[in-house]
Amino acid sequence: MIYFDNSATTQPYKEAVDSFVKVSSNYFGNPSSLHGFGEKAERLIMQAREQIADHLGVRSNEIYFTSGGTEGNNMAIKGAALMYRNRGRHIITSSIEHPSVKEALLQLETLGFEVSYLPVDSYGIIDITALEREIREDTILVSIMHINNETGSIQPIGKIGDILKSYPKAHLHVDYVQGIGKVPLNIAEHQIDLCTISSHKFHGLKGTGALFIRDGVHISPLLSGGNQENKMRSGTENTGGIVAMAKALRMTMEEMKANGGQLLSIKTYLMKELGEMEEVIIHTPVEHAAPHIINFSIKGFKAEVFVHALEEKDIYISTTSACSSKHTSVSGTLICMGVAEKIAKSAVRVSLSYKNTMDEAKIFVTAVKKTIIQLRKVMKVK
Amino acid sequence: MIYDRILIRYGEISTKGRNRKQFVDKLRRSIKRVLHDFPDVKIEAQRDRMFILLNGEKSEEIIERLKDIFGIQSFSPAMKVEKDLHAMKEAALSLFKNVYSEGKSFKITAKRADKEFELDTNEINQEFGGHILKNMANVKVNVKQPDINLVVEVRKEASYISCENYKGAGGLPAGSSGKAMLMLSGGIDSPVAGYLSMKRGIEIEAVHFYSPPFTSERSKQKVIDLAEKLSRINGGVALHIVPFTEIQQLIQKQIPDNYTMTTTRRIMMRITDELRKKYEGLAIVTGESLGQVASQTMESMYAINEVISTPILRPLITMDKADIIDIAQEIDTHDISIRPFEDCCTVFVPSSPKTKPKLEKVQHFESFTDFEPYIAKAVENTEKIVVKPNVALEKEMEDLF
Numbered sequence: 001m002i003y004f005d006n007s008a009t010t011q012p013y014k015e016a017v018d019s020f021v022k023v024s025s026n027y028f029g030n031p032s033s034l035h036g037f038g039e040k041a042e043r044l045i046m047q048a049r050e051q052i053a054d055h056l057g058v059r060s061n062e063i064y065f066t067s068g069g070t071e072g073n074n075m076a077i078k079g080a081a082l083m084y085r086n087r088g089r090h091i092i093t094s095s096i097e098h099p100s101v102k103e104a105l106l107q108l109e110t111l112g113f114e115v116s117y118l119p120v121d122s123y124g125i126i127d128i129t130a131l132e133r134e135i136r137e138d139t140i141l142v143s144i145m146h147i148n149n150e151t152g153s154i155q156p157i158g159k160i161g162d163i164l165k166s167y168p169k170a171h172l173h174v175d176y177v178q179g180i181g182k183v184p185l186n187i188a189e190h191q192i193d194l195c196t197i198s199s200h201k202f203h204g205l206k207g208t209g210a211l212f213i214r215d216g217v218h219i220s221p222l223l224s225g226g227n228q229e230n231k232m233r234s235g236t237e238n239t240g241g242i243v244a245m246a247k248a249l250r251m252t253m254e255e256m257k258a259n260g261g262q263l264l265s266i267k268t269y270l271m272k273e274l275g276e277m278e279e280v281i282i283h284t285p286v287e288h289a290a291p292h293i294i295n296f297s298i299k300g301f302k303a304e305v306f307v308h309a310l311e312e313k314d315i316y317i318s319t320t321s322a323c324s325s326k327h328t329s330v331s332g333t334l335i336c337m338g339v340a341e342k343i344a345k346s347a348v349r350v351s352l353s354y355k356n357t358m359d360e361a362k363i364f365v366t367a368v369k370k371t372i373i374q375l376r377k378v379m380k381v382k
Numbered sequence: 383m384i385y386d387r388i389l390i391r392y393g394e395i396s397t398k399g400r401n402r403k404q405f406v407d408k409l410r411r412s413i414k415r416v417l418h419d420f421p422d423v424k425i426e427a428q429r430d431r432m433f434i435l436l437n438g439e440k441s442e443e444i445i446e447r448l449k450d451i452f453g454i455q456s457f458s459p460a461m462k463v464e465k466d467l468h469a470m471k472e473a474a475l476s477l478f479k480n481v482y483s484e485g486k487s488f489k490i491t492a493k494r495a496d497k498e499f500e501l502d503t504n505e506i507n508q509e510f511g512g513h514i515l516k517n518m519a520n521v522k523v524n525v526k527q528p529d530i531n532l533v534v535e536v537r538k539e540a541s542y543i544s545c546e547n548y549k550g551a552g553g554l555p556a557g558s559s560g561k562a563m564l565m566l567s568g569g570i571d572s573p574v575a576g577y578l579s580m581k582r583g584i585e586i587e588a589v590h591f592y593s594p595p596f597t598s599e600r601s602k603q604k605v606i607d608l609a610e611k612l613s614r615i616n617g618g619v620a621l622h623i624v625p626f627t628e629i630q631q632l633i634q635k636q637i638p639d640n641y642t643m644t645t646t647r648r649i650m651m652r653i654t655d656e657l658r659k660k661y662e663g664l665a666i667v668t669g670e671s672l673g674q675v676a677s678q679t680m681e682s683m684y685a686i687n688e689v690i691s692t693p694i695l696r697p698l699i700t701m702d703k704a705d706i707i708d709i710a711q712e713i714d715t716h717d718i719s720i721r722p723f724e725d726c727c728t729v730f731v732p733s734s735p736k737t738k739p740k741l742e743k744v745q746h747f748e749s750f751t752d753f754e755p756y757i758a759k760a761v762e763n764t765e766k767i768v769v770k771p772n773v774a775l776e777k778e779m780e781d782l783f
Contacts, residue, residue, distance in 0.1 A: 019782045027779075036599040043603065044779060051783055061717055243782050250783065 002315040002360045006201075007149055007178060007293055007351035013203045013251055016244040020205055024240035031237050032228065041239045048246035055253050056195075058187055058212055064229045065242050068209035069177040070100040071222075072196030073143075075211055075233070076173045077104045079219030080141045080194065081113055087169055088138025089113045094126045094155070096148055096333040101175055105143070118144075123285035124153035124337045131163055139170045146179035150320050150333040150349060152284050152293025154183060161190035171217060177201055177209075181252035182263075182292050193217045199241065203353070204248035208241035255354040263354055264291040266361045270350065273365045279372055281343060283334055292352040295320075295334070297343045298368075301375055306348055309371045315364060317350050384476060385441050385459035388448065389542060390432040393455025394554060402429070408555035408583075409453040415617050416447050445548060452581050452615070453558070454550030458533065460542045465499065470534065471513045474543050478514055478532055481545055487524035488514065488545075493535040506534055554583030556616035561585040562665040562695060563658045565650065566605055566621070568723070571669030571698055573608045573715040574706050578697040579667045580615050587661055588612070588619055589654050591626040596730070601723040609769040611715050622657055623765040626650075629756050630730050636751045643735040644744050647677050647686045649753060655690045656761045665693040671706065672699050681738040688741055 003011065023044060029037040031045055045065070053060040066072045081091065093105055095117040105115045116134040118126045126144065135142070142164060144155050157174055164170050173194040176185055181202040187195055195212040199205055213219060213232065225234030274280045274296055283295040298306055303319040310317060320331040334344040350364075392409070410427045413434065417423050422437040423444070434444065441459050448457055463473045478488070492506035501509060510532065514521060532545045564576045566588040576586050590605045606621065613619040629649055637645045654666055670678045677686065687694060698706055710716035 023782055034598065039599045039603065040779075042600075044782065047779070047783060247783050 002356075002364060004315065004317045004350045004352060004356065004360075004364065006353040006356075007349065008318055009200045009206065010203045010353050011355065012200070012205055012244070013248055015251065016204050016248040019247050020240040020244040023243045027239060031239060032226065041237075044239055044243050045237055048242045051246040052210060052249055055249050056187060056197075056212060059215060061230070062212050062215050064211045064213055064232050065237060066196075066209045066211050066233060067207050067238075068200070069098070069175070069196055069198035072177075072198065072209050072211040073098065073100040073173075073175055074104045075222050076194040076196060076213075076219065077101060077141065077143055078108065078222060080171050080173065081108050082220035083218055084140040084169070084171070085113075088136075088140045090116070090136055090139045092116045092118065092131065092134050092139055092142045092170075094118045094120060094144050095336045096120055096124060096126075096150075097143070097145055098149055098175055098177070101143055101145070120153075120333075120336050122338050123288065124148055124151040124283070124333060125285070125288055126155055128156055128159050128163070131160060135163065135167055135170065137167075137169070139167060141171050141173060143173040143175070145175040145177075146185055147176075147183060147290045147293070148333060149178045149293075150331055151295045151337070152178075152290040152351075154179075154288045154290060156288075157185065157192070158190050161192065165191065178290065178293070181249070181256055183290050187212060194219070199245035199248060202248050202252040204245040205241050208238055208245045210245070252354070259354045260291070262358070263352060263356075266352060266356060266358055267291050267294060269358065270294055270361055270365070274368070277369065277372070283337065283339060283347060294350045295347055296350075297339075297346045298348070298372060299343065299346065301346050301372075303346050303348050305375065306346070306371065309375060310367060313367050313371075315367055317348055319348055384480060385461055385544075386436055387460055387462060387542075388434040388436065388441065388444065388457055389460045389544065390434065390448070390457045391455045391550075392430065392432070392453065393550070393552065405453070405555055405558050406432070408558040409451075412451050412453065412556050412616065413448070416451055417444060420444065448550065449548060450551055450615075451555075452551050452553035452583065453555030455552060456547055456550050458544040458547045460533075460544035462540050462542055465496075465536065465541050467500070467509070470541050470543065471510060474510055474532055474534060474545075475513060475517055477543055477545050478518070478530065481530055482518065482521065484520070486529035487522040487527075488530040488532060489523060489525045489528040490514075491531055491533045493533065495535070495537045499536045506536070510534055551581070553581035556580065557583065557585040559583035559585075560665075561587065561661070561663040562667045563622075563654050563661070563663050564588045564667045565654055565669070566590050566608060567669070568601055568604045568608065568719065569669065570710050570716060570719040571671060571674075571706055573612060573669075573713070573719065574709045575667050575669035575695075575697045576612050577615070577709065577713050577715075579695060580612065584665075584667070584695075585616070586612065586619055586667065587657075587663065588621045589624060589657055590621060591624050591650055591653075593625075593627040593630050593730075596627065596630070598723060600721070604718055604721050604723055606767065606769060607718045608715055609767075610771065611713065611718065613769045614771045617771065619769050620661075621767045621769050623767065624653055624657075624760050625763050625765075626760065629753070629760060632751065632753075632756060634730065637747050639732045640734055640736045641739060641744055641747055642730065642732050643677055644682060644685055644739040645748055646730065647682070648689045648744065648748070649757065651686060651689050651694075652753075653757055653760055655692050656757065657764065658692060660761070665695050666690075667695045667697065669698055670696045671701055671703070674703065676735040676737045679737050681740075682736075685739045685741045685744055 027041045029041045031042040049063045050060045053063050091113055109115055118130045120126050147154055164172050171193040174192050176195050177198045180197045193214045198209040221232050223234045228234050275282055279299045281297045307319055330344045331347055334347055406427050410425055420439045422439050424435040426433040461473050463470050490507045490510045492503045494503050530545050535542045562584050564586045566572045580586055588609050592602055609619045609621045633642050633645050
């Protein structure tokens with residue numbers, strides 16, 4: 001099996017699963033329980049918090065555990081909006097955000113918030129001058145993703161942070177779900193206030209994630225209850241998932257150091273090989289792009305057909321993002337980048353992890369070539 | 383980076399006369415420990431300075447770590463150049479270019495320890511200043527407040543050129559002043575007291591009084607976590623956990639309510655002093671700050687201090703709470719200290735402790751009970767844990783991460 005759909009989810013590390021099983025079996029106490037057995041579970045969570053904070057270059061009291069990327073994004077956006085609604089009701093985002101940001105903002109629009117959407121250029125990168133134009137005195141939140149989940153384009157978070165320095169009321173939220181473990185992000189230097197990560201994107205388990213909330217920034221919690229996570233996120237902690245996340249993040253960071261070069265060379269190879277194919281149009285920009293995502297269209301083929309055809313060869317890629325691929329037939333991000341609808345409809349995404357090898361990439365290239373030839377026979381090429 | 387070494391200046395150590403060798407040795411050991419994961423680094427210690435030879439290791443990370451080592455007054459990454467004027471000027475220029483950016487001013491500081499060198503101090507200044515001015519457009523000289531101070535030092539064996547100077551943490555090298563017992567409660571003050579004494583070269587062994595079931599496992603863990611933070615300074619801190627429940631219950635029974643606090647503190651002192659003898663310490667460090675709580679008034683200290691003749695060091699005695707909190711935040715112990723668990727002092731606190739206890743009275747109240755065997759027993763059953771940096775978990779738990 002060649003698994004090239006790592007932006008959808010990754011295979012958990014065996015070590016992370018082992019940690020989850022051990023913690024869930026041996027330290028099942030409620031971390032809030034007074035007794036020593038509960039204390040052990042609490043201890044594990046504290047340690048995990050410290051380890052994760054360490055890898056992100058932040059303080060441990062700035063890490064709040066969540067159920068994943070969608071919750072983290074909702075919590076950051078709605079939490080900030082609720083908290084600061086008396087300071088202003090204007091929010092800025094990009095036109096290519098993940099649905100968990102986009103939909104959360106649509107919901108806020110129905111509640112009286114005003115949202116500005118920054119356009120992107122043909123490389124999928126936001127127009128920074130548009131931010132300068134749109135930002136106002138009553139802007140309370142700017143939410144921009146670090147790496148686009150569909151194309152891999154990297155957004156200029158540093159420049160955004162610089163602009164926001166003159167707008168102390170505007171908080172900066174960064175959806176770092178695709179970037180973590182692949183492209184470093186300096187949270188402190190860019191003055192990021194809120195930052196979302198999700199465990200299953202870096203070989204941890206589904207159902208766990210974390211939101212960074214900068215010390216001194218207050219947001220309104222989404223989940224009320226027993227006041228866990230320093231009152232920010234009630235609900236009994238998922239001790240096993242949290243420990244597994246800490247372990248997966250450590251291992252991913254180690255792999256980034258050791259195999260970062262290899263990942264990039266696989267991507268470069270794929271970009272080159274795909275670029276040479278006549279039918280292929282690559283949407284992922286050459287510069288300012290993550291080392292693990294390639295988005296391309298095969299002219300004249302419906303994306304789904306292509307995905308299924310590769311599946312028969314035991315190769316797994318996806319049409320745009322997993323979250324939207326079941327429903328819409330066309331990628332919003334590509335349309336925003338100015339890609340024609342017909343081309344956008346045949347866009348697929350390859351997303352790599354440190355587990356992938358150059359051999360797999362070579363097999364993949366051969367398979368793509370074969371598939372194009374096969375399909376051309378049965379499909380009418382316009 | 384083009385630096386090949388880091389020059390370390392000792393500051394106070396160089397005034398320590400005959401003990402200097404021992405001080406330098408301790409500092410060398412501290413540095414070695416902190417840089418243990420840079421295998422190629424070599425340390426060359428001399429009487430009045432030390433060189434860290436980088437041998438290709440990255441200077442940035444090493445510079446960051448050196449900032450926290452006690453006993454270093456300041457340090458500069460530098461380049462060793464043979465005493466050839468041409469080579470020296472080229473080296474100076476390349477270092478200068480490395481740190482220069484538009485609009486910065488500079489000056490040359492010449493130090494000529496080798497009196498046989500062809501140029502004198504003034505000539506070095508002129509020669510090097512001229513070379514920079516000739517080769518860099520728009521650069522300005524400012525001898526009063528330069529942005530870049532290019533130091534050219536000519537010594538017997540070679541010349542050293544540097545243009546960055548970092549402030550060190552000051553203080554004295556870890557462990558160079560002998561050992562003391564630190565009474566570590568779990569509050570905000572005592573870790574700060576520990577930190578400040580470590581800064582003056584004291585080796586700390588922490589003593590904590592533990593009263594289960596009145597205080598929980600969590601409060602003990604809190605103290606272990608605090609000790610862990612302190613252990614980062616010198617690689618390890620011994621922590622003595624004294625079982626204190628029995629004595630506290632005895633005090634509650636035998637001593638009038640408003641004097642229990644005074645007696646409790648007196649007994650703690652006696653136990654700590656026994657541990658000090660056992661582990662060969664020379665003093666006891668506390669986090670007391672004058673007037674902060676009932677046990678820290680002059681009268682209380684007078685009544686409590688009487689039980690021992692060992693020096694009690696109180697680094698925080700004149701400090702305001704706000705200043706103590708600032709340091710606690712700086713050394714990362716504050717957030718641990720404010721975890722809301724009871725410790726042995728808070729559980730048994732009487733409703734109105736005497737703020738001005740009388741020594742004769744407390745002596746009288748205690749005279750009806752022989753605490754000696756209880757003290758001996760507590761010392762006997764004290765558990766010793768050696769806390770190491772970054773190891774806050776049991777082995778079995780650690781594997782999960």
